[in-house]
Amino acid sequence: MAENKVVAPELLNADDKTTYDAIVVGAGVIGPCVATALARKGKKVLIVERDWSYPDRIVGELMQPGGIRALRSLGMVQSINNIEAWPVTGYTVIYNGEEVDIPYPYKADSPAVEKLKDIVKDGNDKVLEDSTIHIKDFEYDERERGAAFVHGRFLDNLRKIVAKESNITRLQGNVVEIMKDDKNEVYGAKVDIDGRGKVVFKAHLTFVCDGIFSHFRKELHPDHVPKVNSSFVGMALYNTNMPAPMHGHVILGTNHMPIIVYQLSPEETRILCAYNSPKIPSDIKSWMVKDVQPYIPKKLRPSFDAALAEGKFKSMPNSYLPARANDILGLCVIGDALNMRHPLTGGGMTVGLNDVVLLMKKIGDIDFADRETVLDEILDFNYEKRSYGAVINTLSIALYSLFAADSPNLKVLQKGCFKYFQRGGDCVYTPIRFLSGVLPKPFVLARVFFSVAFYAIWINIQEKGIAGFLEGFSILLTAIKVFTPYMYNELLA
Numbered sequence: 288m289a290e291n292k293v294v295a296p297e298l299l300n301a302d303d304k305t306t307y308d309a310i311v312v313g314a315g316v317i318g319p320c321v322a323t324a325l326a327r328k329g330k331k332v333l334i335v336e337r338d339w340s341y342p343d344r345i346v347g348e349l350m351q352p353g354g355i356r357a358l359r360s361l362g363m364v365q366s367i368n369n370i371e372a373w374p375v376t377g378y379t380v381i382y383n384g385e386e387v388d389i390p391y392p393y394k395a396d397s398p399a400v401e402k403l404k405d406i407v408k409d410g411n412d413k414v415l416e417d418s419t420i421h422i423k424d425f426e427y428d429e430r431e432r433g434a435a436f437v438h439g440r441f442l443d444n445l446r447k448i449v450a451k452e453s454n455i456t457r458l459q460g461n462v463v464e465i466m467k468d469d470k471n472e473v474y475g476a477k478v479d480i481d482g483r484g485k486v487v488f489k490a491h492l493t494f495v496c497d498g499i500f501s502h503f504r505k506e507l508h509p510d511h512v513p514k515v516n517s518s519f520v521g522m523a524l525y526n527t528n529m530p531a532p533m534h535g536h537v538i539l540g541t542n543h544m545p546i547i548v549y550q551l552s553p554e555e556t557r558i559l560c561a562y563n564s565p566k567i568p569s570d571i572k573s574w575m576v577k578d579v580q581p582y583i584p585k586k587l588r589p590s591f592d593a594a595l596a597e598g599k600f601k602s603m604p605n606s607y608l609p610a611r612a613n614d615i616l617g618l619c620v621i622g623d624a625l626n627m628r629h630p631l632t633g634g635g636m637t638v639g640l641n642d643v644v645l646l647m648k649k650i651g652d653i654d655f656a657d658r659e660t661v662l663d664e665i666l667d668f669n670y671e672k673r674s675y676g677a678v679i680n681t682l683s684i685a686l687y688s689l690f691a692a693d694s695p696n697l698k699v700l701q702k703g704c705f706k707y708f709q710r711g712g713d714c715v716y717t718p719i720r721f722l723s724g725v726l727p728k729p730f731v732l733a734r735v736f737f738s739v740a741f742y743a744i745w746i747n748i749q750e751k752g753i754a755g756f757l758e759g760f761s762i763l764l765t766a767i768k769v770f771t772p773y774m775y776n777e778l779l780a
């Protein structure tokens with residue numbers, strides 16, 4: 288709960304005598320989108336956030352084109368406007384100092400963006416012109432665009448959209464319990480509110496969108512908890528000379544962990560440095576000087592060195608959590624509370640927003656008082672959402688394993704992956720379609736992943752001859768281990 292901050296009285300007054308159509312727990316990235324879409328469908332919504340003030344986090348800062356497309360479908364794409372958001376046109380991968388540029392895919396290669404009925408109106412699926420976002424680029428360029436932004440500014444915009452919806456009541460408070468009856472059916476949430484104490488609010492359907500550190504994801508099953516194997520340490524860089532302007536940068540090398548860099552605004556750039564443990568180093572600065580600084584490209588060094596001298600570090604654990612079926616009457620868990628992946632590929636918001644789009648198509652027009660029908664549709668949603676998440680989630684984990692290679696086999700795969708990208712053409716075009724969130728085809732991802740693995744084995748044979756050939760079997764086994772269990776978890780578990 289926000290402490291020592293003045294809270295607007297209208298954020299504390301929600302009526303607890305009403306039965307709402309929906310309660311949304313959490314106003315991070317996903318909660319506001321769920322609440323707004325439902326409100327535009329005529330539902331009466333209560334959204335509860337423990338702290339409505341400006342959040343300062345190093346997460347959710349680069350939105351892939353698939354996320355921008357979902358925001359359009361939800362009539363919320365103007366949330367990237369007037370926050371000095373920085374357009375993203377593709378990625379640059381740097382491996383031991385060599386670079387490959389990978390532009391985002393052509394719009395013509397994906398189906399047209401869906402406009403959800405009642406939700407998209409009055410041009411809210413199109414960006415506005417502002418100082419950094421230009422209509423001609425976002426609406427008329429032949430290629431997809433992403434956008435990067437300061438996370439808090441983006442969330443502020445989403446929350447402003449929520450505030451404009453007359454069907455939504457906003458409440459500041461800490462949700463302390465999801466309310467269930469003796470049949471294990473959910474009928475609302477208990478909220479601890481400043482000055483009011485613990486109050487129960489009722490709804491036909493309760494959405495849990497409490498995010499990365501969710502307390503309530505376990506309502507689905509006690510085992511629904513993420514695994515954390517690595518962390519990111521982040522810094523803000525200022526007035527950076529980017530090697531490839533308007534590209535996300537992934538910096539890789541045989542002797543260091545992956546580093547990602549992307550510009551967030553005209554002044555600010557984010558750098559995230561991977562550390563292969565959930566527990567960050569005790570002396571971050573010394574670790575940065577020894578294990579990160581030597582691998583930073585020359586152009587980035589002045590701003591990197593200035594940030595390092597300032598020593599303002601932030602860290603986040605990187606979690607993995609395959610989705611689980613929403614099968615409890617009256618409950619829907621969505622966003623990071625449901626499903627998490629490695630942030631290396633910047634896909635979290637994209638997966639969550641696409642889930643919201645699908646969910647609205649399934650339940651948006653049903654009367655929520657008919658709870659059985661809603662549950663039937665949510666069961667379908669669980670099934671239909673899998674392909675989209677499977678691609679982005681498996682890709683993130685598989686790429687992280689390769690890019691953070693900590694064994695000789697993984698290092699061969701890492702090098703092979705970069706060499707594969709260097710071939711250009713379809714060897715970069717299909718992978719960037721996966722990363723962008725515009726090709727939700729898990730079996731095509733499997734084909735491409737194993738093409739990369741065989742290419743890596745081939746390069747290794749060319750370099751080492753018979754020894755490379757003999758290593759091939761073990762490298763292939765490593766590739767299977769890196770990819771298959773995750774794809775299985777996403778699609779079939």
Ligand SMILES: Cc1cc2nc3c(=O)[nH]c(=O)nc-3n(C[C@H](O)[C@H](O)[C@H](O)COP(=O)(O)OP(=O)(O)OC[C@H]3O[C@@H](n4cnc5c(N)ncnc54)[C@H](O)[C@@H]3O)c2cc1C
Pocket residue numbers: 312313314315316317318335336337338345346347348349350351354460461462463496497498499500501502519603604605606621622623624630633634635636637639
């Ligand atoms: C290091 C890192 C970098 C990332 N970078 C990217 C990126 O570049 N691009 C990308 O797409 N994704 C990225 N992600 C993932 C992205 O941040 C998440 O996918 C996204 O924030 C999920 O949104 P959400 O709404 O589910 O959860 P959150 O954004 O975490 O929001 C949850 C909200 O619920 C509120 N809340 C929690 N508990 C309660 C409670 N009990 N009562 C009331 N309110 C509550 C919180 O205050 C918060 O506002 C990154 C993640 C990490 C860890």
